[in-house]
Amino acid sequence: MATETVLATAVSNGVGKACCKSGPGYATPLAAMSGPPEKLIYVTALYSGTGREQPDYLATVDVDPNSPTYSTVIHRLPMPYIGDELHHTGWNSCSSCHGDPSASRRYLVLPGLISGRIYAIDTMTDPKAPSLYKVVEPKEISEKTGLAFPHTSHCLASGDMLVSCLGDKEGNAKGNGFLLLDSDFNVKSRWDKPGHAPKFGYDFWYQPRFKTMISTSWGAPKAFSKGFNLQHVADGLYGSHLHIYKWPEGEMKQIIDLGNTGLLPLEIRFLHDPSKDTGYVGSALSSNMIRFFRNSDDTWSHEVVISVEPLKVENWILPEMPGLITDFLISLDDRFFYFVNWLHGDIRQYNIEDPKNPVLTGQIWVGGLLQKGSPVKAVREDGTTYQFDVPQIKGKSLRAGPQMIQLSLDGKRLYATNSLFSAWDRQFYPELMDKGSHIIQIDVDTEKGGLSINPDFFVDFGEEPDGPALAHEMRYPGGDCTSDIWI
Numbered sequence: 001m002a003t004e005t006v007l008a009t010a011v012s013n014g015v016g017k018a019c020c021k022s023g024p025g026y027a028t029p030l031a032a033m034s035g036p037p038e039k040l041i042y043v044t045a046l047y048s049g050t051g052r053e054q055p056d057y058l059a060t061v062d063v064d065p066n067s068p069t070y071s072t073v074i075h076r077l078p079m080p081y082i083g084d085e086l087h088h089t090g091w092n093s094c095s096s097c098h099g100d101p102s103a104s105r106r107y108l109v110l111p112g113l114i115s116g117r118i119y120a121i122d123t124m125t126d127p128k129a130p131s132l133y134k135v136v137e138p139k140e141i142s143e144k145t146g147l148a149f150p151h152t153s154h155c156l157a158s159g160d161m162l163v164s165c166l167g168d169k170e171g172n173a174k175g176n177g178f179l180l181l182d183s184d185f186n187v188k189s190r191w192d193k194p195g196h197a198p199k200f201g202y203d204f205w206y207q208p209r210f211k212t213m214i215s216t217s218w219g220a221p222k223a224f225s226k227g228f229n230l231q232h233v234a235d236g237l238y239g240s241h242l243h244i245y246k247w248p249e250g251e252m253k254q255i256i257d258l259g260n261t262g263l264l265p266l267e268i269r270f271l272h273d274p275s276k277d278t279g280y281v282g283s284a285l286s287s288n289m290i291r292f293f294r295n296s297d298d299t300w301s302h303e304v305v306i307s308v309e310p311l312k313v314e315n316w317i318l319p320e321m322p323g324l325i326t327d328f329l330i331s332l333d334d335r336f337f338y339f340v341n342w343l344h345g346d347i348r349q350y351n352i353e354d355p356k357n358p359v360l361t362g363q364i365w366v367g368g369l370l371q372k373g374s375p376v377k378a379v380r381e382d383g384t385t386y387q388f389d390v391p392q393i394k395g396k397s398l399r400a401g402p403q404m405i406q407l408s409l410d411g412k413r414l415y416a417t418n419s420l421f422s423a424w425d426r427q428f429y430p431e432l433m434d435k436g437s438h439i440i441q442i443d444v445d446t447e448k449g450g451l452s453i454n455p456d457f458f459v460d461f462g463e464e465p466d467g468p469a470l471a472h473e474m475r476y477p478g479g480d481c482t483s484d485i486w487i
Contacts, residue, residue, distance in 0.1 A: 023098045023100040024093045024095065024479070025096075025105065027098055029332040029333065030333060032095065033332045033409055034410075037409075039063060040060055040476070041060075041061045041415065042476075043058070043471050043473070044110065045437075045464070045470065045471050048082075048422050049085065049422025049425070049470075054082065055078045055084070056085065057079060057086075058086070058108070058130060059073045060073065060127075061459055063441075070457075073461075074128060075128055076465075077121065077131065077132065079112070079119060079132075080135070081112075084112030084113075085114035086112055087112075087472060087473065088152050089111075090108075091105050091155050092108075093107075094154075094483055095485065096485045097155060104124065106124040107185075109161060111153060113150065114225065116141060119136075123477055133185075138169070141187055144187045145165075146175055147175065147176070147179050148167055148171075149171070149201075150166075150179065151201065154206065157487055160180055160181060160183065160188065161181040162204075164178055164201045164203065165179050166200070167221040170222070172221075172222065173201070173220035174197070175197075177197045178250070200217035201218065202217055202239075203266060203268050207247070207270050207485075208247060208248075208487045209277075212294075214270075214300070215242070215245070216265045217240060217264070217265055220238075222237075223237035223238065227423045227424060227427045228424055228427060238263065239264065240257060240262050241257055242258065242268075256292070256300060261286055261290070262281070262290055262302075264286070266283075266284050267281065267282050267326075267328055269328070272486060274487055278293040280292070285322060288308070289305055289358070291355060306358055310323070311370070312378065313379060314376070314379055321369065323346075325341060326420055327340050328405075329405055329406070329481055330481060332407075332411065334352065335352065336349055336351055336446070338407065340401070343369055345366065345370060345388060345401045347363070347366060348360060349450070361448070363451065365390050366390060366440060366442070368390070368401040368402075371388050372390065373397075393440060393453060393457075394458045396458060399431055400425070402418060403416070403417055403472070404473045406480055407444075407480070407481050409478075409480070413441055414442040414444055414451070415439055415442075416439065416440050417437055417438070417472055418437050418438060419470035433468070436461040436467075437462075437468075440454075440457065
């Protein structure tokens with residue numbers, strides 16, 4: 001394919017939009033909101049943990065309502081190995097490189113959480129049919145850095161990529177830290193300085209204007225990879241800490257223990273406006289949204305701003321069920337955030353124009369363990385029981401609970417998948433093993449607030465050619481509010 005054709009195709013799919021005379025992405029978050037509407041989504045799709053001996057793959061989904069293949073998988077790129085457990089994804093370059101005309105958002109970074117491999121996927125040559133560019137083998141990563149279980153990746157303004165790793169090759173949390181790759185996916189080194197490894201690893205976000213990076217805590221791979229065991233929390237195999245690093249030096253300057261209010265703090269986001277020194281983290285097990293903020297002495301503090309109360313239930317493994325906040329995101333104008341309760345089954349929208357006092361503006365049930373027809377019921381104080389109405393889409397019942405979410409640049413369309421991690425899917429929503437995942441789209445009222453299901457969009461991974469698959473994280477070719485960082 002000629003270079004001119006490649007570039008034209010990339011621009012038409014939002015890859016190079018607004019980047020012709022500069023680097024990738026957009027100069028500001030508000031400029032990104034004016035970007036073109038999404039036409040494609042890349043989705044990690046898994047057979048790992050399902051019992052099907054097939055490789056995980058990257059699915060390309062058509063989300064252009066004017067396309068004849070709207071709401072379908074139009075391409076599948078299988079990985080060369082079986083058992084990767086593709087999970088989170090990132091870019092080789094994003095809006096943090098906007099000032100570098102030599103940079104381009106070409107490669108999607110696909111870590112295999114269980115295998116330890118990291119795949120580089122070329123999405124620019126043919127955005128509708130990505131191809132494998134390179135594989136970073138776990139042996140090389142482990143030998144050079146001692147790291148394994150790669151999870152979150154972010155591009156850096158330098159052209160390097162930073163990847164959080166959750167343990168050593170034996171699955172011990174003590175071996176976790178941050179992997180630095182160069183622009184061609186060569187292993188450079190650990191980013192964190194010796195003696196400055198976090199207690200546990202998971203997600204991270206950096207904010208150069210305040211010379212800070214903050215990372216979160218899931219747990220030891222040898223624990224979470226086998227499913228969730230509440231005793232492992234008491235045994236200290238799961239985290240409750242935020243790790244405050246000096247950026248870009250990699251020296252830890254503070255650890256915040258969130259205690260019982262912040263068990264399993266997973267996703268973390270600063271506000272997109274790079275001049276703001278505050279953001280949020282979602283605590284999964286405690287089911288709290290926690291705001292972090294910088295103090296005048298350059299230390300950091302936190303406060304709980306939303307608590308999702310556990311529900312008393314019957315016919316479940318515990319007498320009370322947490323919401324389990326497993327993902328959240330912030331709109332590019334920093335007006336709203338959205339989070340999911342994977343077990344309860346709802347997606348919520350909050351106005352955060354006052355970051356200290358989020359206001360609930362939208363809520364919708366799109367699955368969960370408490371939907372009508374489930375054996376599990378919520379119990380009121382008077383002993384009566386209730387369940388939630390969950391609509392069908394295109395005649396299909398919604399399975400499991402909302403898990404990963406992605407928001408359109410203009411903030412008007414929210415996409416949701418329903419697979420968390422194969423071992424946990426099997427434990428909490430075993431029907432996913434037989435019926436597979438799906439993607440749904442929620443229409444968002446950005447004026448008054450509110451959420452409603454798009455009845456015309458439903459991507460059913462239960463009907464995949466090689467059998468039902470698990471769908472996890474989603475990315476747009478041109479970047480999004482969970483991949484791009486402004487500096």
